[in-house]
Amino acid sequence: MTPTQATARQTPADPAPGNPGWLPAPPERPAHVIRDDAEAIAVAGRLKPLFAAEAKERDRERRLPFAEVDLFSESGLWGITIPKEYGGAGVSQVTLAKVFATLAAGDPSLTQIAQNSFEIIDVIRQTGSEAQKHELFGAVLAGKRLGNAFSEFGGKNVEAFETKLVRKGDHFVVSGRKFYATGALFAHLVPIVALDEAGHVVVAVADRGAAGLEVVNDWSAFGQRTTASGTVILDEVAIPEARVLPAHIVYENQSAVGPQSQLIHAAIDAGIARGAIEATIDLVRNHARPWIDSGSDTASDDPYTIAAIGDLKIRLHAAEALLERAGRQLDETIADVTEETIGRAKIAVAEAKVLTTEVALAASNKLFELAGTRSTLGTHNLDRFWRDARTHTLHDPVRWKFHAVGQYYLNGVQPPLHSWI
Incomplete structure (x- = not known):
């Protein structure tokens, strides 16, 4: 399937009136499960020319690569670092770097959309409970994409977070404003970096379509134009307790x-x-x-x-x-x-x-x-x-x-x- 054919298959919904940057959550599509390092490298090699085919046109028009991202995640590459005991390929970091370098030679903007997903997969691996690992790893292997709501535009430096997670009854709510949110617009699940009530860094995984979570396509950089690395607005987004990861284990140590x-x-x-x-x-x-x-x-x-x-x-x-x-x-x-x-x-x-x-x-x-x-x-x-x-x-x-x-x-x-x- 060529990118042009894929584009005909799926057209994203029109932005909501009065909010030209807003787009709804994408539909879910099943993913292939890659089994080993050699297969991951081979799949990347097959995708590279598909990524490159219309890269200059997408860049010129700031045309978001919805269909190409579908091909990317459906290929199984988004789940290749999930450990074998949870159904993934558990590929080496050497292989992961080769996959990204190969794909980025075709279209670095499209390739970068997946980058933060791999960081979160490793946070899950190191800090998640067994139940969280089975749920979230299973979701990725099934074709769900993890996004990113990490960085903030203000603050003294990149680690000065103002987004807060607070308990509300039997669940949590998270509020704040994020930027550089690469992948969030294309995601099914949006991991959010926030500070809990004790001041520790946590990652709260929200559904992309959750009430109070808005992704705005206001990325205006002159390069990496189609990553949609813009704003995520969080207004008391409900987070189940089972979706909160104690990320301070890896970020504060x-x-x-x-x-x-x-x-x-x-x-x-x-x-x-x-x-x-x-x-x-x-x-x-x-x-x-x-x-x-x-x-x-x-x-x-x-x-x-x-x-x-x-x-x-x-x-x-x-x-x-x-x-x-x-x-x-x-x-x-x-x-x-x-x-x-x-x-x-x-x-x-x-x-x-x-x-x-x-x-x-x-x-x-x-x-x-x-x-x-x-x-x-x-x-x-x-x-x-x-x-x-x-x-x-x-x-x-x-x-x-x-x-x-x-x-x-x-x-x-x-x-x-x-x-x-």
Whole structure:
């Protein structure tokens, strides 16, 4: 099924009058269950060209990828890290990074929509009761999508939460306002980060269609345009006690949740770089003209262009090698969680994040230099690679990655406790 065919299959409802950004909860569709790492990588490879097919048009029009997200979750990829004992594939972090890098080379906006689901799956794994694991893991494997209502626009920093969860009789209610809510608009279940009455961080899992929960499509960034990473408004949303996770266990103590999330971000950046380099090679081979001073008949024979492509490929392969190394370290850490192994994982992921950031920005910029002026024409929409890279790499500043890595190796200082490294 092509994305165009899929779009004909499902058209989202029109926004409500007077609220142009609002859309209702999506319908549910059953998902395939992936069984192992090899199958996960193969499925990602099959989806990549489907994601890429209309990526430039979706970006240009800010057309939300409802049908493509359905294909994504129906493929079974959203549940691949669920442990085998709960019916999932329990894939390695190395495989997870490869899956995200592959898909992001096709469309990084579409790929990022799933990112926060994997963080929540790990929060469930580490903090949920057996009943919560069976319910929520079963829901994901059946095709329900987990969204995200984590970050807030105000506050002193990214950990200053104002959203509150309070008891009301035999259940809880949560109120607040979230932003950067990637995935919430496409979700069936919306995990909400809030502070309980004792001031501890919890994750409250709400139904997407719950009364008082409103998702507003007001994301206006110049890159990652179709992630719908806008606002979630929470007005006394009812949460059953069985849907509250004691997330402070992993967020207020050292855990691998942070570097696992960061690994996916690094993989998305590697995918952006790969996609930009693939586009550059296609343009140079098939569309660009050689510079007059080169004496070459084709742009692909220009010696400076050849060298530049070689440089980009080397930098991409170095970034991918560090990404795989970070995944291996994370797998080792998850198998033996200590303060020391968590530190190693955070530093390994930070090192990968530095190189994936640098090559994503370099490749998406070099594209225009090597392909020439015609590459800037609007019909190609090739600036989306740079806009996506510049926007996505702002999630967590690389300048602080250098600092954490230097402190670790020079002064023996463990990385910070928080989840943004």
